[in-house]
Amino acid sequence: MLDSLDATLLARMQFAFTVSFHFIFPSFTIGLASYLAVLEGLWLWTGRSVYLDLFKYWLKIFALSFGMGVVSGIVMSYQFGTNWSVFADRAGPVIGPLMAYEVLTAFFLEAGFLGVMLFGMNRVGKTLHFVATLAVAVGTFISAFWILSANSWMQTPVGHVIAANGQFQPADWLAIIFNPSFPYRLVHTVFAAYLTTALVVGAVGAWHLLRERANDGARTMFSMAMGMIAVVAPLQILAGDQHGLNTLEHQPVKVMAMEGHFQSHEHGAPLVLFAWPDQAEGKNLYAVEIPKASSLILKHSLDAPLKGLDTVDRKDWPPVAIVFWAFRIMVGLGTLMLLLALVSLWARVRHRLYDWPLLHRFAIAMGPAGFVAVIAGWVTTEVGRQPYTVHGLLRTADSVSPLQAPAVAISLLAFIVVYFIVFGAGVLYILRLMSHSPLRGEEGPERGQPVRAAGITPAPAVPDAIGTSGGGN
Numbered sequence: 001m002l003d004s005l006d007a008t009l010l011a012r013m014q015f016a017f018t019v020s021f022h023f024i025f026p027s028f029t030i031g032l033a034s035y036l037a038v039l040e041g042l043w044l045w046t047g048r049s050v051y052l053d054l055f056k057y058w059l060k061i062f063a064l065s066f067g068m069g070v071v072s073g074i075v076m077s078y079q080f081g082t083n084w085s086v087f088a089d090r091a092g093p094v095i096g097p098l099m100a101y102e103v104l105t106a107f108f109l110e111a112g113f114l115g116v117m118l119f120g121m122n123r124v125g126k127t128l129h130f131v132a133t134l135a136v137a138v139g140t141f142i143s144a145f146w147i148l149s150a151n152s153w154m155q156t157p158v159g160h161v162i163a164a165n166g167q168f169q170p171a172d173w174l175a176i177i178f179n180p181s182f183p184y185r186l187v188h189t190v191f192a193a194y195l196t197t198a199l200v201v202g203a204v205g206a207w208h209l210l211r212e213r214a215n216d217g218a219r220t221m222f223s224m225a226m227g228m229i230a231v232v233a234p235l236q237i238l239a240g241d242q243h244g245l246n247t248l249e250h251q252p253v254k255v256m257a258m259e260g261h262f263q264s265h266e267h268g269a270p271l272v273l274f275a276w277p278d279q280a281e282g283k284n285l286y287a288v289e290i291p292k293a294s295s296l297i298l299k300h301s302l303d304a305p306l307k308g309l310d311t312v313d314r315k316d317w318p319p320v321a322i323v324f325w326a327f328r329i330m331v332g333l334g335t336l337m338l339l340l341a342l343v344s345l346w347a348r349v350r351h352r353l354y355d356w357p358l359l360h361r362f363a364i365a366m367g368p369a370g371f372v373a374v375i376a377g378w379v380t381t382e383v384g385r386q387p388y389t390v391h392g393l394l395r396t397a398d399s400v401s402p403l404q405a406p407a408v409a410i411s412l413l414a415f416i417v418v419y420f421i422v423f424g425a426g427v428l429y430i431l432r433l434m435s436h437s438p439l440r441g442e443e444g445p446e447r448g449q450p451v452r453a454a455g456i457t458p459a460p461a462v463p464d465a466i467g468t469s470g471g472g473n
Helices: 007-046 049-082 085-119 126-155 173-177 182-211 216-250 252-259 293-299 320-349 357-365 369-385 405-435
Strands: 160-162 168-170 271-278 283-290 388-390
Touching: 007 049, 007 126, 007 182, 007 369, 007 405, 049 085, 049 216, 049 405, 085 126, 085 168, 085 173, 085 388, 126 173, 126 182, 126 369, 182 216, 182 357, 182 369, 182 405, 216 252, 216 293, 216 320, 216 357, 252 293, 252 320, 252 369, 271 293, 271 320, 320 357, 320 369
Parallel strands: none
Antiparallel strands: 160 168, 271 283
């Protein structure tokens, strides 16, 4: 049975599985690192111990998520040598240095200050500890910068020459790093990380508000999360629109698949809301459409012509159904995020932000939405680039290592088993930490009062909303 499977397809499935698991953690920790820096800065500025309580509460969750992200990323990187050695050989002169820059800048910065951030609160001065927290937050952003630069070059390759041996040789590093799709992809991804974190923080705050409406920590984190979503969700929609226009310019076939446009439209293309793309027949089944709306969105004109997949050789088509539905999942969840932002703004104006159970349940339901949206966006981006690893220049079928299907299948099954056991246990532990009350600590100043000691003074213990004490931070 294993001999009948395709080694290239299995290698793609293995990389997709491992990178999907990995992407979950950076999409959370990028935003969470910034949130921790904001919390500590607010505590130092206002002296309110609730910010210190929340900092300690989320710090342990950040440490676990960061650790799982590092481990899953290391495992993923080995596949360049095992399953994708031809790609590593040909694209290595470009991709290799970009990955090395990420290690030399972001990873060293994070590793150098992470220990101070996690364990130095009572060992170094407040200023140095805050600097360490800021350094970790900046490190996560720099890491995203280099990784997205490498990925964006694969989407819109420029600044290179192809040597006689087929290798991509750097010719202009600035052009490579700041390739045409990189600025749009960076903004879109960072906004997605901030939204993912805000949704999780908001869901945790809403969970505790349903159990203890007067919990100061729950009220603070819920208010901050809803405020962040209200600001970032509209910006993300704008960034996504600009990213889509950039993709239309440089990867029009991907947009054709996203829009479900099998046929060209000379006098305005419809917006396909829902359909079942039939790639074999080259048409949509059961389509629900808005006439000419796609031309209005992509070309800002109702009658603007748009080309379809009928203008492209079939061997260059991506898997249309996957791209089509992944894009709609991402957009649908983005619309729900905007709705949550608007409802929370209305509740804030009406002074019902903390005592409206329906809003709190909505926020809890949206807690995982950021993770699903970033995975759907990644699927849209990567599957939409097929059948290429380096768009238009290096095909996926020509990038894979000369491996037999059984070897790839066995390693894929091993990854699935180990990942679900190890990372499943880690996620369950994080959820357990989130179920604890956000207000915990040791003896110190009265809660809500400024902290006047020269050093960092731990917060006092308070009754737990779920009847336990200790261990939450």
